[in-house]
Amino acid sequence: MTDTLTPVLTDTWDAERSWALSTYLDKGGYAGLRNALAMEPGAVVQAVKDAGLRGRGGAGFPTGMKWGFLPPDDGGPRYLVVNADESEPGTCKDIPLMMASPQHLVEGIAITSYAIGCHHAFVYVRGEVLHVYRRVMNAVQEAYDAGYLGKDVLGSGFDLDVTVHAGAGAYICGEETALLDSLEGMRGQPRLKPPFPAVAGLYARPTVVNNVESIASVPGILKNGPEWFASMGTERSQGHGLFSLSGHVTRPGQYEAPLGITLRELLDLAGGVRAGHELKFWTPGGSSTPMFTAEHLDVPLDYESVGAAKSMLGTRALQIFDETVCxxxxxxxxxxxxxxxxxxxxxxxxxxxxxxxxxxxxxxxxxxxxxxxxxxxxxxxxxxxxxxxxxxxxxxxxxxxxxxxxxxxxxxxxxxxxxxxxxxxxxxFAYTPKTSPTAGVLAGAGAGGHR
The missing domain is CATH 1.20.1440.230 (NADH-ubiquinone oxidoreductase 51kDa subunit, iron-sulphur binding domain)
Structure with a gap:
């Protein structure tokens, strides 16, 4: 593997006003959309399949294949819904991406919508992150004003509206069908499947639900070609991804690298575990993935290798804990x-x-x-x-x-x-002795001594 970072989604994060449309255009933004509009929609779907892009929201399902599950066009509406309800402890990649470079997402929405025949797309943003909601709203408005959204996008005859929706703050709404219920104004709870969203999703119409990073990765594929994307990563886990290092690490943050990089290599880039301490355990994909220890430092961070080590790559939320942690x-x-x-x-x-x-x-x-x-x-x-x-x-x-x-x-x-x-x-500690299975539950805030 390589320890070389691949700044694609993060390429403009250090620029002044990195979130502005003008900054994005200076770096070649919307070239991917122009290329896509010159292709047949089916060819765009095939390009994403050829690139090997897999869902960046946790499950790692092939993105182009997911798009291909939509039934034939029956003349009715079909929808794209972007899952931006990032709520799991340790997972923190989509929110900084939307804050620092929301136009990656907006362009990806336009390309994806064109590919699947969608004329109204939705972005479901976690309601607590009001600053992100406002940032994405502003980015969408800039795209409308510049002709990248709305009627007759770039003179292509393709129409697209985008609605940014603030969710109601429930972790369950990260599950795609619960998100759809919430978006429809109902209580966010998972639906019985089948039918799957591709057949009966938002408003009972064919719907694609994708993670923020998945959609934001699409413009690069259409701009540089599927071969460029597939040249990074591993044979079955291709492309680049955001790795979120948090916890007891010298320089926590977002590290964009090819899939298959190891934690040892990422820690080298991040200055290692904090001075004077050593790694005890870590999560490869957020708090809902089985934890690893120092024995797993050299496990390639791709879907197959992490799975073979009996965990999941998930959202690549690498929470680092040293020996002081209970x-x-x-x-x-x-x-x-x-x-x-x-x-x-x-x-x-x-x-x-x-x-x-x-x-x-x-x-x-x-x-x-x-x-x-x-x-x-x-x-x-x-x-x-x-x-x-x-x-x-x-x-x-x-x-x-x-x-x-x-x-x-x-x-x-x-x-x-x-x-x-x-x-x-x-x-x-203060206890209240009981005879029930809850005996010994803390009777106060005594959490003494733990870090």
Whole structure:
């Protein structure tokens, strides 16, 4: 692999007013759209297939193939929906991309819409990030004013409107069908599939739902050719991607590199783990992916290699934790998030995440019991594959992987009645003894000593 960065989406991030249309045009922006409009829509879809672009939102499904699932045109509307509801802990690539270079996304929307026969596209932005919502709204307006959106785009006869929608702040709306329900004004909950969105999506019409980075990567393919894109990455995980390094790293941030780069190479670029400390564990694709340790530093960060190592590349959210971190506390906080954000539609996720939260809290608080680890694994087994959507499955990943990798640390919490990372922690916890499975839940904010 290579340690060479590939500034494509990040090429203008260091420019003054990088978000402005004029800056984007100075770097050759909208050349991809001009090329696409000179091609047949089917040829644009084929170019994306040939490039090997895979979805950058987590699952890694081939983007061009997804577009090809749309049924033949029946004369009715079809839609493109961009999933910009970035909400998972540690995942932080789409928001900076929309802030620093939103025109990549806007041009990608125009090309994709032309390719699939869409005349009205939607961008579903996480509602809490008001600054991003305003930035994307402004970028869309600039594109309208310059003739890249609206009626008769660049004199091609193709019409396209784009609506930017602020979501209502639920993690579940990152699931594509829950996003569609929310966009229609209903409560965001996953739909039963089939039918899939390609057949009956937004307003029961054929719909393509793609992640921000997936769509933003399309202009480069149409500008430089599918061979250019496919020349980067690995044989089956082609192209460039944003790797988000956060946590205990010297220079956290976004590192755009070919798929297949390793964490060791990325850490070299980022100055390594913070001075005086060493890597303990990390996530390859956000908090919903099974964690890795220092033994996995040289695993190529592509879909196949990470999968073979029993995790998922996900959103390439690389959260770095050094030896000062209590793994039980970290997993407990993630589980708090998943329990809070469960939409409640299905019993395995609604009840399972709640009970995982209770058991993890009592272990952390020093009230763990023999059999608690088996109980946690049993809870995970009753969620995995039985939840209504993949978000329930994702909630089990940090629990099962951390027990597999750090079982001794969990057991030390149980045997020592507290966190072994802080000898004084037992004096900082307050418990309310109970006979129910929630015995030992913290009766206050005592979280002493953990980082």
């Amino acid at each position: 793994v039980v506390r970290a997993v407990s906080r993630w589980t708090d998030f998943y329990a809070h954000e469960s939409c409640g539609k299905c019993t395995p996720c609604r009840e399972g995440t709640y009970w995982m939260k209770q058991v993890l809290r009592r272990i952390e608080a020093g009230e763990g019991q023999d059999g608690d680890l088996e109980l946690l694994l049993d809870l995970c087994e009753n969620i995995l594959g039985r939840a209504f959507c993949a978000l329930g499955d994702g909630a089990t990943s940090p629990v099962t992987s951390s027990i597999q990798l750090f079982r001794d640390e969990y057991q030390a919490h149980i045997d020592g009645h507290g966190c072994p990372f802080d000898p004084s922690a037992s004096a900082l």
